[in-house]
Amino acid sequence: MMSTVGSYWAAIYEEFGSMIKRIGIERQFGKDELVFREKDSYEGFFEIISGNFKVYILNADGKEAIFKIASAGELIATPPIFQTEEPCLYPAFCQALTDGELVFYPKKQFLDFLLGNPKALYLFSVLTVDHVNYFRKKMVENLFLTVKEKILGFLKGLGAETNFVHLPIAKQQLASLLGTTPESVSRAFRFLLDEGIVEENNDRYRIL
Structure with a gap:
């Protein structure tokens, strides 16, 4: 978009x-x-x-x-x-x-x-x-946003609401972009996947 x-x-x-x-x-x-x-x-x-x-x-x-x-x-x-x-x-x-x-x-x-x-x-x-x-x-x-909300916003910007998308940067760089730590990003991704909010396929992500 x-x-x-x-x-x-x-x-x-x-x-x-x-x-x-x-x-x-x-x-x-x-x-x-x-x-x-x-x-x-x-x-x-x-x-x-x-x-x-x-x-x-x-x-x-x-x-x-x-x-x-x-x-x-x-x-x-x-x-x-x-x-x-x-x-x-x-x-x-x-x-x-x-x-x-x-x-x-x-x-x-x-x-x-x-x-x-x-x-x-x-x-x-x-x-x-x-x-x-x-x-x-x-x-x-x-x-003001939580790490999970920031990640969802980032994925939406990549078009993940309609297609599987690759992350264009490493999660360590994503943490820097989101103003948090790599550990927080990993935990937030795990939560989003476990709760069925985000789907993963071959290192690509889609918002359900």
């Missing part, structure tokens, strides 16, 4: 695709390769063509907290494009979980395109607000 952000981007691309293609720069990334680091100078945003990428931060002890696992059709690091104050920095790390391809859109060139096309500017602004709201919602969920 296409995300709200994805649908806005598709609408922009449908009307302005030829102009956008002239701005984008294709880049290949190998598994575990960093796309950008937290506090790197912000150069622009990325569109995922293939592969899976994680957006995360590290605390003072080097412990990882994953904000999002992003896949084909999604955008990474759009909000800072509208920041006018300098220095403008990437707010987190981004790393490839698999081999993948991104298209990089430089900030200056893309802003010039937006300012010359009011409809694209409006749609991209709404897209960026939705992007920010996703992270705000995730922070609230991590505070």
Whole structure:
């Protein structure tokens, strides 16, 4: 299912695709390769063509907290494009979980395109607000939802209400994404399976 952000981007691309293609720069990334680091100078945003990428931060002890696992059709690091104050920095790390391809859109060139096309500017602004709201919602969920509820929400996002789905990340990384421990994730999965809420088949999961 296409995300709200994805649908806005598709609408922009449908009307302005030829102009956008002239701005984008294709880049290949190998598994575990960093796309950008937290506090790197912000150069622009990325569109995922293939592969899976994680957006995360590290605390003072080097412990990882994953904000999002992003896949084909999604955008990474759009909000800072509208920041006018300098220095403008990437707010987190981004790393490839698999081999993948991104298209990089430089900030200056893309802003010039937006300012010359009011409809694209409006749609991209709404897209960026939705992007920010996703992270705000995730922070609230991590505070108030149980681990079982977080796992069900994650599976629903993968389409597990209609099909068996593979987890795109290891359960240890899923624990980081959900703001909990690997042990809590394992216990919650066992509960969901034992209670018949989730079904497993060859390491794939479906919500019953």
